Amino acid sequence: MAEIHRRLKALKSESNPLKSVAAEITKETRVLCFDEFHVSDIADAMILGRLLENLLNEGVVLVATSNYAPSELYPQGQNRSGFLPTIALIESSLTVLNVDGGEDYRLRTLRPAEIFFTPANEENEAKLAKLFKEMTGITDLNPGISTIHGREIPHKAESGRTIWFDFRALCFSPRSQSDYLYLAEHYEMVLFQVWNNSHRKKRRRRDG
Template sequence: MSRAPIIQAYKALLESQKLTPNKAQAALAERLGLLQTTLVTSEKDEELKGVYIYGSVGTGKSRIADLFSNTIPREVSHRRVHFHEFLMDIHTRLHRLRSQSGYQGDPLFGIGTELVKRESRVLCFDEFQVSDIADAMILKRLFAGIWQAGGVMVATSNRHPENLYERGLNRPLFVPFIKELQQRCDVWHMEGQLDYRLRTSGKEDERDTVFFAEQDAFEASLQESTKGEPLIPTIIKVMMGRELAVHACVVPAG
């Protein structure tokens, strides 16, 4: 078994019984461990194959992807983000560039290149999906810059790449990106029957997003997580000057 950081962390979770043995998760951890090792020994602009992980909900694919991003060696720049949040960030950058005086041409390739060179070589995406034509039309040019600069993608999704943006407007224009993605990433099918999102014991449940089948379980976990602190509504500022109303939250002290 590999001695990559993710493998050591995975074994520790098994030994402490915070995870139960699962062949599919172990195999994925091994593949991501190989990627971790290669990232450390490769040149920063060297082209490496990423991993696109797809499968039904609750198979534990996001848990292993989290473990990968949390154990990437410090010398490898990386970013873990929900794919929708990443796209909003890209649209914000694009809007900012187009608002500048003297703007000319298509900056998407440059945004992708600078993203890798200045910020994160490894991009870890949760819930990779495309449903909006505005997103679909920018991905090929954006990722051309990312991949040429040596960027590596590790993504989780509920869909096989060939099913992305299915029945979307002008989908034939999106298909070249799908083909490129399949060349740049190992497409990894994550199988599993137990829905780990419904495991509500303290040992299994360490993510910051939790799904519950019953309202009582949700209320109990909420009380435990907030330590009895009062919940209040608030407003969060998001991209492009917009605001998001939050029904209830705990305001950190200070």
């Protein structure tokens, strides 16, 4: 949706910029797929219905996966009543299939593994590293830098669609909603390492 907003801004002088954006998309693609389709931002919610309507009118085929049934989209969102016509459009124009098999296969690797390790110490950091290796099949952890929307975020390890962050690097520095949406879209598993204050003080005294 960030790309849609960018295009709308570029076409703001037109009488119906959303229709023009839909026409542009139609020239580029005939089948548009959304993975993990969800709505959480009011700006997106208020234009999504008209965008989908224009795309459908242009003959674009829409395919989407989602953890939400159409009626559950944008739950408790601001001005949700204004989003209800979009839900009605989705339900009337698209075929909705429930493919919930009752099991999240992404969690199979974690069973019967622990998911939380406490307290925050070197022993449990080693357990977290072992879990990361088991999930990814790699043998060496190589710290690096992830660049998201031009902003650098150091990570402790990355392999495929699994990444490991120090909580402070990801959450104690200036970030935007789009950064976290990027992570959700590009990674299936995100590991966090959270140090408590007392442990950080002990490490500083020992390292100093």
